[in-house]
Amino acid sequence: MSGIRFSKEHEWVKLEGDVATVGISPYAQEQLGDVVFVDLPAIGKKVEKGKELAVVESVKAASEVYAPVGGEVVEVNAALGDAPGTVNEDALGKGWFAKLRIASKAELDELMDEAAYKAYCDGLH
Known part of the structure; x- marks a missing residue:
């Protein structure tokens, strides 16, 4: 999936226009195990x-x-309220958490691309 950026806290973000979709990475959901509940923010x-x-x-x-x-x-x-396990099944797709109208596109430049994130995760083992 190109265009996805990752944080060191294992969140991902994908920008479409000025709206960013946010979720947790496959690495994060693996560390968590079976997701049973997600508390989402208010619109x-x-x-x-x-x-x-x-x-x-x-x-x-x-x-x-x-x-x-x-x-x-x-x-x-x-x-996710009815099916929190979707996070485990499709962390980078249907398991997204929220969409944000971003304040600054410059913040995206501080995040890692897929290759850098993979190297970061490999260094955690």
């Missing part, structure tokens, strides 16, 4: 880069999901 919420965007709970732990870019929440993936 209209303004988030800062690096601040809490959502909470994901798994059979192992609850973890914050941080905003990889700042902006305003314009849509959330309500389907």
